[in-house]
Amino acid sequence: MIRFEALPTDLVQALRTGGLDANGQPAERAISDGPGNPCRHCLDFIPEGAAMLICAHRPFAHLHPYAETGPIFLCADDCPRFEGRGLPPVLTSSPDYLLKGYRADERIYYGTGKVVPAQELAGYAETLLGDPDVAFVDVRSARNNCFQARICRAT
Numbered sequence: 001m002i003r004f005e006a007l008p009t010d011l012v013q014a015l016r017t018g019g020l021d022a023n024g025q026p027a028e029r030a031i032s033d034g035p036g037n038p039c040r041h042c043l044d045f046i047p048e049g050a051a052m053l054i055c056a057h058r059p060f061a062h063l064h065p066y067a068e069t070g071p072i073f074l075c076a077d078d079c080p081r082f083e084g085r086g087l088p089p090v091l092t093s094s095p096d097y098l099l100k101g102y103r104a105d106e107r108i109y110y111g112t113g114k115v116v117p118a119q120e121l122a123g124y125a126e127t128l129l130g131d132p133d134v135a136f137v138d139v140r141s142a143r144n145n146c147f148q149a150r151i152c153r154a155t
Contacts, residue, residue, distance in 0.1 A: 001126075001154035002085075002122060002129060002151050002153065003085055003151070003152050003153070003154040003155070004088050004091070004149050004150075005150040005151065005152055006041050006043050006082040006083075006088075007040045007041050007057070007072075009081050012074055015053060015055055016053065016076065021055035021057065022056040022057055022058040022069045023056040023069065025055075025056070027053035027054060027055035027074070028053065028054040028055065029051060029054075030051075030053075031049060031051060032046040032047060032048055032049065032050045032051075032052045034047070034048035035048075035093060037052055038073060038093070038148065039073055039074050039075045039079060039090070040057070040074060040147070041081055041082070042079035042080055042082055043082035043149060044079075044088070044090060045089060045090065045093070046073060046074075050076070050077070051076035052075060053073065053074040053075075054071060054072075054073055055071070055072060055074065056070065057069065057070065057072040057147060059147050059150060061106065062106065064106065064107075066102075066106060066107050068145075070145065070146050070147055072146065072147060085154060087121070090149070091118065091139065091148060091149065092118060094118060094142065095117060096115050096118060097115070097116060097118060097121055097139050097140065097141065098114070098115050098139070098140040098142045098145065099114055099115075099116055099121065099124055099125060099137055099139055099151075100113040100138050101128040101129075101134040101137050102134070102136050102137070103135055109131075109133060109134050115142045125137045125139075125151040129151070129152075129153050137150070137152075138150055138151075139151060
């Protein structure tokens with residue numbers, strides 16, 4: 001079984017209160033124009049007209065050549081962290097996604113990167129996590145390469 005992992009609440013709260021993003025800058029404030037703005041904390045779409053944050057995020061613990069940094073959106077106001085085991089709403093808006101498996105040292109496990117149709121996302125992630133050398137799977141936009149969520153083994 002797999003589990004979809006949203007950004008930690010403490011990180012999101014720090015960004016909401018002026019903390020610095022992965023580029024060392026405070027998050028930009030903007031207004032959501034609707035379904036194209038997925039929050040990486042609640043893993044749902046920021047409603048049209050709602051305040052949101054735009055910031056740089058690097059979903060890795062350490063700097064290294066594989067530690068990609070890119071833009072993400074967050075609800076500017078409090079939202080519940082996604083804790084469900086099912087497919088989060090933000091992973092239902094695109095026809096396909098880029099999945100990549102990573103080893104425990106946060107290096108890409110070569111041969112795992114693949115663009116998969118949305119309906120095959122969970123199945124491919126389970127296949128990758130069936131390999132003991134794959135520690136986690138990152139889901140990215142197939143169109144813009146933006147980080148969406150992390151998939152781990154369910155505990």
